[in-house]
Amino acid sequence: MIRPVHSNDAQALLDIYNYYVIHTAVTFDIEPLSIQIFKDKLNHINADYPFIVYEDNNEVLGYAYGSRFRPKPAYGYVVESTVYVKHTAHGKQIGTKLYAELLNLLKQxxxxxxxxxxxxxxEASIKLHERFGFKQVAYLKEVGLKFNKWQHVGIWQLHLK
Incomplete structure (x- = not known):
């Protein structure tokens, strides 16, 4: 079931996120976040943008949200989308379901x-974005240093209106 985030989801979401911090380069955080920092982030995002979770049998298996792309006023109509799925729950279309609902909420x-x-x-994230009609608009070489390796970033864009 997909539902709005609750404040008591914070630890489950943090556990999902910190796995990616520790084991992957999909996020550029280097150190695991504390629960207080994550709660502050959750509350800040949830105040202005949709933030949803995927729950099955009372276990949070993923989450998705929109957040401000950049702080300058002219960017006020642009949102960055984020989705994370528990690393043990891949292959169940959870990310696809979350993204479909997030985009539906953003279109409103x-x-x-x-x-x-x-x-x-x-590749999995690229396929997810392109499944929903996102097009690649940028490729930034060597913009993040994680695991002592320069990481590249791509930007995919979708117009809502």
């Missing part, structure tokens, strides 16, 4: 453009 706002900002290579 006055937002104009959604951006997916992906560490490259990441």
């Amino acid at each position: 706002t006055d937002l104009h453009t959604v951006l997916g900002v992906l560490t490259i290579p990441n």
Whole structure:
């Protein structure tokens, strides 16, 4: 079931996120986040943008949200989309279901453009974005240093209106 995030989801979401921090380059956080930092982030995002979770048998298996792309006022109609699925729950279409619902929620706002900002290579995330009509609009070489290796970033864009 997909539902809005609750504050008591924070630890389950943090556990999902910190796995990716520790084991992958899909996020550029280097150290695991604390529960307080993650709760602050969750509350900040949820105040202005959709933030949803996928729950099955009372277990949170993934989450998705929109967040501000950049702080300058002219970017006010652009949102960055994010989705994470518990690493043990891949292959169940959870990310696809979350993304479909997130995009549906974003289309109900006055937002104009959604951006997916992906560490490259990441074939699964690229396929997810392109399944929903996102088009690659940028490729940034060596913009993040993680695991002592320069990481590349691609940006995929979808117009909502």
